[in-house]
Amino acid sequence: MNTLLSRLACSLMLLTLLSTHTQAEEEFGFTFTPNVAYGKGKVTQNGVVVERNLLMDVYMPAPQSNPQKRPAVVLVHGGAFHRGGLRQAPFREDGAVHSAMQDYAKLLAPLGYVCFVIEYRLVPEGPVPGPTPDPTLLQPLQQEIPAAALARTNFARRAMGLSELTKNDGLILGQGVLSAAQDLDKAVAKIRASASDYGVDPERIALGGHSAGATTVLNAAYGIKSPVRAVFSLSPAVVGYKFAKTIDSPELPALLILMAQFDLDAMLQSVPYLMKVAQSADLKYDMAWVPGFGHFYPTGAVTLGDDATRMSVGERVINFLDEHL
Numbered sequence: 001m002n003t004l005l006s007r008l009a010c011s012l013m014l015l016t017l018l019s020t021h022t023q024a025e026e027e028f029g030f031t032f033t034p035n036v037a038y039g040k041g042k043v044t045q046n047g048v049v050v051e052r053n054l055l056m057d058v059y060m061p062a063p064q065s066n067p068q069k070r071p072a073v074v075l076v077h078g079g080a081f082h083r084g085g086l087r088q089a090p091f092r093e094d095g096a097v098h099s100a101m102q103d104y105a106k107l108l109a110p111l112g113y114v115c116f117v118i119e120y121r122l123v124p125e126g127p128v129p130g131p132t133p134d135p136t137l138l139q140p141l142q143q144e145i146p147a148a149a150l151a152r153t154n155f156a157r158r159a160m161g162l163s164e165l166t167k168n169d170g171l172i173l174g175q176g177v178l179s180a181a182q183d184l185d186k187a188v189a190k191i192r193a194s195a196s197d198y199g200v201d202p203e204r205i206a207l208g209g210h211s212a213g214a215t216t217v218l219n220a221a222y223g224i225k226s227p228v229r230a231v232f233s234l235s236p237a238v239v240g241y242k243f244a245k246t247i248d249s250p251e252l253p254a255l256l257i258l259m260a261q262f263d264l265d266a267m268l269q270s271v272p273y274l275m276k277v278a279q280s281a282d283l284k285y286d287m288a289w290v291p292g293f294g295h296f297y298p299t300g301a302v303t304l305g306d307d308a309t310r311m312s313v314g315e316r317v318i319n320f321l322d323e324h325l
Contacts, residue, residue: 028110029061029062029109029110029111030059030060030061030062030105030106030109030110030115031059031060031062031063032057032058032059032060033057033058033060034057034058034086034087035055035056035057035086036055036056036057036058037053037054037055038054038055038056038116038118038186038187038190038191039053039054039183039186039187039189039190040052040053040054041054041120041121041127041128041179041182041183041186042127042128043121043125043126043127043128044125044126044127044128045126049128052121054118054119054120054121054183054186054187055086055118055119056086056116056117056118056119056187057086057087057102057105057116057117058114058115058116058198059102059105059106059108059109059114059115059116059117060109060114060198060199061109061110061111061112061113061114062110068199069195069199069200069201069204070112070113070114070198070199070200070201070204071112071113071114071200071201071204071205071206071321071325072113072114072115072116072191072198072200072201072204072205072206073104073105073108073113073114073115073116073205073206073207073208073321074115074116074118074184074187074188074191074205074206074207074208074228075101075102075104075105075115075116075117075118075208075209075213076101076118076120076180076184076207076208076209076210076212076213076214076216076217077100077101077117077119077209077210077212077213078091078098078209078210078211078212078213078214079091079122079156079211079212079213080152080153080155080156080157080211080212081122081123081153081173081176081177081180081212082122082123082124082153082156082157082160082162082176083122083156083159083160084119084122084212084213085119086102086117086119087102088100090103090296091296092296093294093295093296094294094296096293096294096295096296096297097296097298098210098295098296098297098298099210099297099298099299099313101117101208101209101210101213102117103298103299104208104299104314104317105117107299107314107317107318108317108318108321111318113321113325114198114199114200116187116191118183118184118187120179120180120183120184120216121176121179121180121183122176123172123173123175123176124160124162126175127175127176127179127180128175128179129175129178129179129182130182132178133178133223133224133241136242136245137223137241137242137245137246138240138241138242139238139239139240139241139242140170144167144168144170145165145166145167145168145169145170145173146239146266147167147265148237148264148265148266148269149173149237149239149266150165150166150167151264151265151266152237152264152266153165153173173239177215177216177219177239177240178219178240180212180216180219181216181219181220181223181224181240182224184207184216184217184219184220184226185220185224185226188205188207188220188226188227188228189226191205192205192227202227203229204229204325205227205228205229205325206228206229206230206231206232206253206321206324206325207220207221207226207228207230207231207232207253208231208232208233208234208317209232209233209234209236210234210235211234211235211236211237211295212237213234214233214234214235214236214237215233215236215237215238215239215240217231217232217233217236218231218233218236218238218240218241218243218274219240219241221252221253222241222243222246222247222252222253223240223241223243223246225246225252228253229253229254229324229325230253230254230255230256230320230321230324230325231253231254231255231256232255232256232257232258232317232320232321233255233256233257233258233274234258234313235258235259235260235263235264235267235295236257236267236270236271236274237264237266237267237269237270238269238270238273238274239266243273243274243277244273244277244280247277247278247280247281247283248281249281249283250281250282250283250284252281252283253324254283254284254285254320254323254324255274255278255283255284255285255286256285256286256287256288256316256317256320257271257274257275257285257286257287257288258287258288258289258290258303258313258316259271259287259288259289259290260289260290260291260293260294260295260297261289261290261291261292261293262292262293262294262295263294263295264294264295267295271287275287284324286305286306286307286320287305287306288303288304288305288306288309288316289303289304290302290303290313291304297313298313299312299313299314299317300312300313300314301313303316
């Protein structure tokens with residue numbers, strides 16, 4: 001534990017220094033390559049369906065004399081499937097600021113994880129998902145948007161100056177949810193195919209995300225069954241796949257779930273369901289609370305585990321990844 005604490009303290013110090021010395025990234029434990037294309041996705045522009053590039057930023061641990069194949073983490077931003085992207089300023093709510101996915105990348109890359117922060121198609125783009133999965137495996141989102149999910153969706157739409165959706169606009173939101181999961185699955189496939197280019201062990205890949213990103217990593221790992229080993233899901237909502245049907249084996253990726261004490265209703269309703277499903281499938285999982293926070297919380301916020309452990313968000317994520325990758 002002392003070694004882990006030392007690594008975390010060092011990484012947090014580096015993250016602080018990077019805010020004023022971004023030009024010295026390699027000196028602080030990683031190199032950065034922006035806007036790498038990992039695939040294409042269909043969107044709607046002026047009523048016409050077109051393809052656009054899907055991009056990711058790559059955070060590589062600083063070179064070593066005898067590098068081994070490294071574990072990788074694919075990081076997915078939140079934003080109610082409506083907003084967010086690469087290197088976007090963090091959202092603020094009720095006086096709190098969340099740690100963006102690039103913050104997690106800067107935390108993890110100096111510790112030896114190759115980090116890929118991805119963008120994905122958003123609802124305002126009119127995304128066109130690929131082949132629809134078996135409808136019996138999906139939540140009936142196309143019929144009606146649950147009240148809790150609708151409230152958060154319209155919170156984001158108001159912030160963007162968009163008209164609000166109604167509970168009957170589930171197809172609009174559902175296309176975004178499915179497209180996001182399919183985009184993440186494409187990113188995993190690209191990383192596995194390019195593993196030698198990045199020095200990555202393709203059998204040691206994890207997914208991580210917050211909010212809509214937390215939902216997306218669940219949909220990709222346990223719905224689509226993307227070939228990954230571990231998943232950390234920070235304040236997820238169950239929107240997309242019916243996990244009671246798709247989480248059906250203890251051999252699926254290990255799962256870490258975090259939820260804040262004053263989180264959104266959609267998350268407060270979803271996490272107990274996820275825990276019940278994981279228990280039923282005998283899936284390896286851990287759950288922790290973030291006391292005193294709402295939906296947004298930083299990597300330095302304290303968490304309380306269901307095993308009585310107390311550590312920061314960042315430390316808990318590192319500990320989980322170290323164990324399972």
